[in-house]
Amino acid sequence: MPYRWLRYGSPLKSDETIVLFPQSASYSPSKGWNIPVHAWIVELENGSLSRRIGQHAVLELLGLSGVTDDQKSSEVFRRRLSWFMADREINKRLNVQIESQVHQSPRSRPSGHLKFTVPYTGLAPDGSILDIAVCDAPGPTVNGQVQLVPPLGISVISDIDDTIKISNVTDKKDLIKGVFFDQYKVVDAMPQFYQHLYEQDVCFHYVSSSPWQIFPSLSPMLKKFYPYGSVSLRHFYIADRSFIDFFRHSKRYKLATISALLDRYPQREFILIGDSGEKDPEIYCEIAGKYKDRIKAILIRQVPYVTTDESLDDGLALAEPTLAEKTMPAFLRQRWRSLGDRLPDRSIFKVFSDPSELYEFTDAVIEKTKNTSRSRSHDSAQ
Numbered sequence: 001m002p003y004r005w006l007r008y009g010s011p012l013k014s015d016e017t018i019v020l021f022p023q024s025a026s027y028s029p030s031k032g033w034n035i036p037v038h039a040w041i042v043e044l045e046n047g048s049l050s051r052r053i054g055q056h057a058v059l060e061l062l063g064l065s066g067v068t069d070d071q072k073s074s075e076v077f078r079r080r081l082s083w084f085m086a087d088r089e090i091n092k093r094l095n096v097q098i099e100s101q102v103h104q105s106p107r108s109r110p111s112g113h114l115k116f117t118v119p120y121t122g123l124a125p126d127g128s129i130l131d132i133a134v135c136d137a138p139g140p141t142v143n144g145q146v147q148l149v150p151p152l153g154i155s156v157i158s159d160i161d162d163t164i165k166i167s168n169v170t171d172k173k174d175l176i177k178g179v180f181f182d183q184y185k186v187v188d189a190m191p192q193f194y195q196h197l198y199e200q201d202v203c204f205h206y207v208s209s210s211p212w213q214i215f216p217s218l219s220p221m222l223k224k225f226y227p228y229g230s231v232s233l234r235h236f237y238i239a240d241r242s243f244i245d246f247f248r249h250s251k252r253y254k255l256a257t258i259s260a261l262l263d264r265y266p267q268r269e270f271i272l273i274g275d276s277g278e279k280d281p282e283i284y285c286e287i288a289g290k291y292k293d294r295i296k297a298i299l300i301r302q303v304p305y306v307t308t309d310e311s312l313d314d315g316l317a318l319a320e321p322t323l324a325e326k327t328m329p330a331f332l333r334q335r336w337r338s339l340g341d342r343l344p345d346r347s348i349f350k351v352f353s354d355p356s357e358l359y360e361f362t363d364a365v366i367e368k369t370k371n372t373s374r375s376r377s378h379d380s381a382q
Contacts, residue, residue, distance in 0.1 A: 009091050009092055009093035009107045009108075010089075010091045010092055012041075012092060012094075012136060012137065012138050013043075013138060014138045014139055015043055016041055016042065016043050016089055016092075016138070017041070017042050017043070017044050017086075017139075018039055018040070018041050018094065018134055018137055018142045019039065019040045019041075019042075019142075019215065019216060020037070020038070020039050020096075020132055020134065020142060020143065020144025021038045021039070021040070021144065021212075021215065021230075021231055022144065022145055022146070022147075022228065022229065022230050022231045023035070023036045023037065023038060023144070023145075023146040023147075023230050024036075024146065024147050024149045024203065024205060024229070024230040025120065025130075025146050025147065025148050025149060026149060026151075026264045026265060027126075027148070027149075027150065027151050028151075031119070032119060032120065032121060033119065033120035033121070033148060034117050034118075034119065034120075035098065035117060035118050035119070035120045035130075035146050036115065036116075036117050036146070037096055037103075037105065037115070037116055037117070037118060037132060037144075037146075038113070038114075038115045039094055039096075039105065039108075039113070039114050039115075039134075039144075040112050040113050040114075040212060041088075041089040041092045041094075041108050041112050041113075041114070042083070042086035042087060042088055042089060042112050043086060043087040043089060044082045044083070044086045071181060074181065076180075076181060076183070077180050077181055079217070080179070080180050080213075080214070080217050081180060083213040083214070083216060083217075084211075084213045084238055085238075086112075086213075087112075088110065088111055088112030088237075089108060089112050090107075090108055090109065090110050090112065091107045091108060092107060092108040092114070093105050093106070093107055093108075094114070094134050094135075094136065095134070095135040095136045096118075096132055096133065096134055096135065097132070097133045097134075097135050098118065098120060098122075098130055098131070098132055098146075099122050099124075099130065101118070101120075101121075101122075102135060103116075103118040111235055111237070113212075113235070120148075124148060125148075126148055126149075126150035127147065127148060127149070127150060127201065127203070128147070128148045129145050129146070129147045129148075129228055130145065130146050130147075130148065131143060131144075131145055132144040132145060132146060145228065147203065147228060147229075147230070149203045149265065149268075151265070151267050151268070152267050152268065153201060153202075153203065153268055153269075153369075153370075154201075154202055154203075154268065154269050154270065154271065154296065154365075154366055154369045154370075155202065155203045155204065155205060155261075155265065155268050155269075155270050155271070156194075156197060156202055156203070156204050156205070156229075156270070156271045156272075156273055157205045157207055157258055157261060157270055157271070157272050157273070158194075158204060158205070158206050158207070158229070158273045158274070159206075159207065159208060159273065159274040159275060159280055160206055160207075160208035160210060160218070161208055161209070161210060161275075161277075162187070162275040162277045162278075162301070162303050163187065163190070163273060163274050163275045163280070163301055164186060164187055164190045164191075164194070164206075164225075164226060165184055165185065165186060165187065165218070165221065166178070166184075166185045166186070166187055167179075168277075169277050169278055170277045170278070170303070179210075179214060184217065184218065184221045186221065186225050186226075187301065189354060189355045189356060190226075190301075190355055191225040191226055192355075193355035193356075193358065193359070194226050194227055195226075195227060196359060196362075197227075197271075197362060197366070198227035200363075200366050202227075202271075202366065203229070203268075204226070204227050204228065204229025204230075205229050205230045205232070205261055206222070206226075206229050206230065206231045206232065207232045207254060207257050207258060207261075208231075208232070208233055208234075209233075209234055209250030209253060209254065209278075210233050210234065211233060211234055211235070211236035212233045212234070212235065212236070213236065214233070215231065215233060232257050232261075234250070234253055250278070250279070251279050251282070251283055254279075254280075254283050255283055255286065255287070258272075258283070258287055259287065259290070262287070262291050262294065268294075269294050269295075269296050269369050269372075270291075270294060270295055270296065271295075271296055271297040271298075271299065271362065271365065272284040272287065272288075272295060272297070272298045272299070273299045273300075273301075274298075274299075274300055274301070275300060275301040275302075275303050276300050276301065276302050276303050276351070277303040280300060281298070281300050281335070281339050282339065284298045284300075285298065285339045285342045285343055285349075286342070288342075288343055288344065288348070289342050289343065289344065292344050293344070295348065296348060296365045296368075296369060297348050297349075297350065297361070297362065297365050298343075298348055298349045298350070299350050299352060299358060299362075300349070300350070300351045300352070301351075301352060301353065301355075302351050302352065302353050
């Protein structure tokens with residue numbers, strides 16, 4: 001029996017929960033479509049972590065030591081906390097189905113996560129979003145999706161916190177409150193802007209420093225307000241480090257994740273969208289220095305600050321500056337100037353507070369990119 005357990009994996013149980021994360025597939029002429037599958041298997045109820053160190057210690061590790069009894073009784077809080085206290089299920093296998101093809105996964109790792117790739121030989125056109133189903137889930141049907149991202153075109157890599165979702169990451173109390181207690185709220189006018197980009201055949205990849213544990217709560221907001229896109233979050237275990245410290249050390253993760261996306265789609269061009277609250281501008285400028293002409297725009301949402309009457313006299317985007325660039329204080333202008341020195345082309349960098357200022361700029365970027373893609377396709381056909 002132990003040998004069979006090690007070789008074939010432990011069977012799924014009815015009290016285990018399976019999550020499938022949104023993914024994007026890539027295509028190569030020699031290998032065809034390569035579809036990534038990413039699942040997470042946990043046991044939510046009566047987690048051993050809670051039994052072992054006690055709920056009070058768990059709350060303290062998460063920065064929630066001041067939570068009141070009334071707050072603890074909140075259904076939203078209990079549901080979100082359960083993902084952080086869940087048991088991570090190791091040595092589990094899944095059978096997943098994409099159209100008529102069934103594939104078996106490798107065994108889940110100590111984190112409860114498992115990742116693998118499968119070929120796709122179906123006839124769905126480029127850009128299609130395919131359904132993935134877990135065949136052997138013991139409870140309700142478990143479904144996920146993957147998009148067939150074509151080799152040519154333009155993609156958006158978007159941050160989540162304070163870019164499309166109000167999080168107030170720079171304020172510890174607001175961050176904790178937003179993660180565990182508040183209903184998630186979108187940033188004004190960003191859903192409409194992203195939909196405008198999506199209607200021009202742009203593909204999306206959401207890359208955040210937030211932990212995977214927030215995905216079940218985040219997913220309904222993404223599905224309701226934003227275009228489909230792959231989601232990349234971070235591994236976090238509360239016995240390893242503090243929650244706040246986790247958020248403060250994200251640069252290496254974002255650089256690696258974004259670089260991996262650009263490497264997976266070597267012929268696509270990209271728009272990077274983030275916010276000024278943390279290190280998105282520095283990270284994106286470093287990426288632009290590495291990948292040069294493949295980064296067509298860097299769009300930074302200026303998180304709220306005390307307004308000033310100072311005008312932008314020497315910022316990054318001297319030609320047709322946005323309102324946010326015109327009204328930002330001197331210390332922010334200095335930040336943008338220093339970043340601009342790292343860019344191969346300063347004009348790709350825009351700071352905004354209202355996304356309506358970006359439509360004309362991004363429309364021009366997308367149209368130019370489409371023309372370039374048409375030329376490439378024409379040349380390859382010759």
